[in-house]
Amino acid sequence: MINKSNEMSEHDRVIPVMHIPLVKMLSNTSLSIWIGGGVVLFLVMFFSLSMGAYRLDWSSVLSTGWHGRDGMILLDIRLPRVLLSASVGAALAVSGAALQGLFRNPLADPGLIGISSGAVLSVALVIVIFPAWTAWSGLYGLSLAAFIGGALTCVLIFKIGRLKGGHNVMQLILAGVAINALAGAAVGFLTYLSTDEQLRTLTFWSMGSFGGAMWPAVWMTTGVTLISVAFLIHQSGHLNRLLLGEAEARYLGTDTDQLKRRIILLTALSVGCAVAVSGIIGFVGLVIPHLIRLMWKADHRVLIPSSAILGAILMILADTFARTVVSPAELPVGIVTSLLGGPFFLWLLFRPNSSGAS
């Protein structure tokens, strides 16, 4: 007994799913996302590998192998950079999607709960107060400091979120606001103490760039990203339920406290890693999940894997743009992501047939 009035009104409503053949062709399963997205990602990677300030001679790469100059540029500079930008893009986008789901807030972002600012504070401390640390830990001293800063912030957020029992989402957000403010003040004070050169190191570090991509950073970031994406895909059904409300999710058999704990930990880990290897790159975590929700689906079972792939693709493209547009110099990639993402996002929100549902 289907109500006729519903059928009538249905035609007036806008369906936020892009009802185009492409979506119908790919069924809703994650498998098709992986295959379709994987192919596009591979093509984008190949495109990005072929672009760059240095004019790569492919025949020379083929003839001299990896030990020739061109081969080494491809293997030691371009390939790690492409892979690093892909995994950082995926990590940021997936963390954004998961945190937006967790906080049931479309404006949530890895920066919101203070992980990024914790990392920045830690780096500022090392640069200004303990310059000896970088001497001890070598090239990756700042990355390590960022990572530890991010992890410590995460523990702090947990302690605060736990103070009144349970993991109150509102309290986590407020804790994030407080941590952001405190870290901001501390960094400001350190800037005052810093010398001119320290200040410039800090500024350039925090602008975000994949310029220093090297293999160990690639392994670490890719590893953490893969673990975190795999876990979040596994938990995507539970993330969906969380949107009904925490109590409802519990009635449905989801251990919400455990889920929140794990999501916060994994996003802290992957965002900490991303910040450690590339500095602060904003906008990606916020925009990518929105793009997918506006253009396709909000279901986390689709949103998480497709955010990972789209994040990787867009980050590779942004970095390719950043390193070729003013070649032989390069732009900070954070500027590029904001410049490209901002207007596109606005267009999506205000396009004539936008559902405005999110």
Next chain:
Amino acid sequence: MLNLSLVSVNKGSKCLLHNIDLSISPGELSIILGPNGAGKSTLLNCMIGAELKYQGQIQFENIELKQWPIKDLSKKRAVLSQLAGITFPFTALEVVQMGIQEDAIVKDSRILCLDALDKMGVASLAHIAYPLLSGGERQRVQIARAFVQLASSEQGKPQYLFLDEPTSALDLHHQLQLMQQLQTLAKKGLAIVCVLHDLQLAAQYADKIILLKEGNLMGVGKASELLTEANIESLYRVPNHIVAHPSSGRPMVLLK
């Protein structure tokens, strides 16, 4: 069986529930009635394990309710609270799919969900974004979700369904439709507990009425025994007149 014995709930100095003795059996449609602030929601929360700070005992299938792991509990009982919105543009079908148990043994969960939507008369809305649905449509989608939760569980009967004012956003047609469905489900062996405000609906469909007044149990039993002029007057302070329904013979409350 769900047994409550001497259950009391105090928030600060305020007594929300006082020494409630009650049992819910499979195959029964029980309806909790009472004026605002009588403790209906608190009682429901005690029954579903959402309110843990109670004194007394709540035995669910012979085990203290607090001891039940939430995952096992979700296979035995579904809950439909008063509705909150969903932030993101999930489709109605996706919302219903949230009800599917993780270790469901159903072959095609999609068909199960579409079927549940169809039963609630909202199959045509399956691919519409939930935030765009009307209140009544949302309510029916959520009820379908609760059905799916129980239907996809591999654990046997008895199962329980708890609903907090499920008819509040429904029009007359759908109110009756829902109550009929609940009655059918109860006949099939489900235990259903429902908080309602509508005395007529309660009187027509309830197997058991639970009357609450200021945290105290005023009475448990058949509609014809409990819905008396004196009781209604005492609960709602409204002068009324009770007549028998012409076809079912159940009580009907007329206002003077």
Next chain:
Amino acid sequence: MKWQTPVCITFISALCFASIFAFALQATQAISAEPVTAVHFDNVPTRVVSIGGATTEILFALGVGDRVIGSDTTSYYPEQAQETAKVGYMRALSAEGVLSLEPEVVFAAEGAGPAKVLSQLQALSTPWVSLPEVTSLDLLYENIMTIGQVMSREESSLALVARLKKEQFQLEQAIKADNKKPRILFVMQHTGSPMVAGRNTAADRMIRLAGGDNVASAVQGYKPLTAEAMVNLNPQWILSTTLGADKVGGTEGMHGLPGFKFTAAAKANHIIVMDGLFLLGFGPRTLQAAQELRSFLHDK
């Protein structure tokens, strides 16, 4: 408590992971981040990339400016340097950008970076000559000789150093004859609390070289100055770069500095504005800049 176990486990494992990672790096990247300074060239390089304004100036002063095919954004003198390919700001270089110019040698002032990019360049054995920061004129002479040697311009570099040394001697003699040291304050940034140059800054070195007294020498590095401190320091001269002064609308704008109108410099309208690279670059024009500054101070 319930949360502690997973948090601690993750945190500890993350730490272990990170430290193993750091040590593994030290092993694999045993080469230091500091590039080699002693490079031997069989042939005279014809494709040169120069990082740092002073470095580029030296190359042009030695007459090999036509071989500079790329430079950073701080290299804007002489004018021909601006026409070379720009590889970005000296502290934000791109490995591939530098490599794309296929340089036979890269001259880089201390502070070029970031360190990771330098180590990438080093891994690809890019010929790299690192020049220490010029904290004394002797280091400037050393840098000139180093560049001259690599570019096979020993004679030119010897001549240039000799000329500079002569100018240095003359300047020092002239300063000895001065009976007073003018009190100078270098202001870098004019908005908000002005940033002034304390000890261990290029501005401090230049002020002393020109025979002046840096009134802000009590502080270290560039620091913001309050209006009251400005009155207290009571400089006779305010020194600034063109870029800094332009931001506030030239010398008139500088009268608006907090507390400035109570100083001797304001009363006498003693404001000196000079080009940043010329004044603070510590390249081959350093002595010329010092002389020019001194001539301002003594109204010659």
